[in-house]
Amino acid sequence: xxxxxxxxxxxxxxxxxxxxxxxxxxxxxxxxxxxxxxxxxxxxxxxxxxxxxxxxxxxxxxxxxxxxxxxxxxxxxxxxxxxxxxxxxxxxxxxxxxxxxxxxxxxxxxxxxxxxxxxxxxxxxxxxxxxxxxxxxxxxxxxxxxxxxxxxxxxxxxxxxxxxxxxxxxxxxxxxxxxxxxxxxxxxxxxxxxxxxxxxxxxxxxxxxxxxxxxxxxxxxxxxxxxxxxxxxxxxxxxxxxxxxxxxxxxxxxxxxxxxxxxxxxxxxxxxxxxxxxxxxxxxxxxxxxxxxxxxxxxxxxxxxxxxxxxxxxxxxxxxxxxxxxxxxxxxxxxxxxxxxxxxxxxxxxxxxxxxxxxxxxxxxxxxxxxxxxxxxx
Numbered sequence: 001x002x003x004x005x006x007x008x009x010x011x012x013x014x015x016x017x018x019x020x021x022x023x024x025x026x027x028x029x030x031x032x033x034x035x036x037x038x039x040x041x042x043x044x045x046x047x048x049x050x051x052x053x054x055x056x057x058x059x060x061x062x063x064x065x066x067x068x069x070x071x072x073x074x075x076x077x078x079x080x081x082x083x084x085x086x087x088x089x090x091x092x093x094x095x096x097x098x099x100x101x102x103x104x105x106x107x108x109x110x111x112x113x114x115x116x117x118x119x120x121x122x123x124x125x126x127x128x129x130x131x132x133x134x135x136x137x138x139x140x141x142x143x144x145x146x147x148x149x150x151x152x153x154x155x156x157x158x159x160x161x162x163x164x165x166x167x168x169x170x171x172x173x174x175x176x177x178x179x180x181x182x183x184x185x186x187x188x189x190x191x192x193x194x195x196x197x198x199x200x201x202x203x204x205x206x207x208x209x210x211x212x213x214x215x216x217x218x219x220x221x222x223x224x225x226x227x228x229x230x231x232x233x234x235x236x237x238x239x240x241x242x243x244x245x246x247x248x249x250x251x252x253x254x255x256x257x258x259x260x261x262x263x264x265x266x267x268x269x270x271x272x273x274x275x276x277x278x279x280x281x282x283x284x285x286x287x288x289x290x291x292x293x294x295x296x297x298x299x300x301x302x303x304x305x306x307x308x309x310x311x312x313x314x315x316x317x318x319x320x321x322x323x324x325x326x327x328x329x330x331x332x333x334x335x336x337x338x339x340x341x342x343x344x345x346x347x348x349x350x351x352x353x354x355x356x357x358x359x360x361x362x363x364x365x366x367x368x369x370x371x372x373x374x375x376x377x378x
Contacts, residue, residue, distance in 0.1 A: 072086065072089075202330040
């Protein structure tokens, strides 16, 4: 069997691992907390205890396994690492291929809700898609990685190889969080085959030139204000991951509650607890807490990076409560932004629209946006 072989894969976490997790959760040494502090110092004891109690006594990992195993999964070796991916083909002969990339602390689990409506839409006039949903190198069943250098650029090259290996001559790239950095790079390095790039964030920041701020709209100024607040209050994870990921990893790998508290800080409390726990559990059972956060270090130390803007047709679907992209900066880095949609809190006929995990929180809205964008490229 060659290294390029594509092999079927099933999730089968041994019962001993579930039993060990339950025992560890039962032995948690809880830190002292300042009375009445709430979340002023970080994750509150109430929030973490609620999640930990659910993880130990009510959360059903086997149901998560069953959801994953209901879809075709595979592994293959690319650039020396095992890459895990879901590959769900539509029955429609006119379907377009898409590769969907997640981020941290998410996983392939965040895209499970979109699989049905994207591959087999109920409306025969709606576009249909073949879906490839890989686990980022070092994340979940694509890890732990054994080699250094797995940043957005190396990952994009791996995805180009994966799509080629699967036989797709043309495809679209979709991303969220880190996936919103990988997808544009994939469009850059595989422009001959990438039809377009659809992301939920365009991470373009001020360059430091004061002229960039002249004439910014109120909405853009508010977005800058939110970005400044996030940097001052919630950005510690990025600093640690980018500078000392291995130091942090000892606690995350040894304590399920430590991993839970660290990862859950980036899961909004409006998310259902079982979605949060499923993602955290995936990191725990695969032992990828360390290799996943190294992605930040590798990206921060990537060395020389492309200076020219991307040119693939690019669409942004921006959701409330999430990172708010600023078009002026985005168009500096991406020269072909052809669709820019900022969703409000409510979308008529579609209900509430929420946050960073739109594929899970606002499935219908995101599916509709993806359909409309790729239909426009035909």
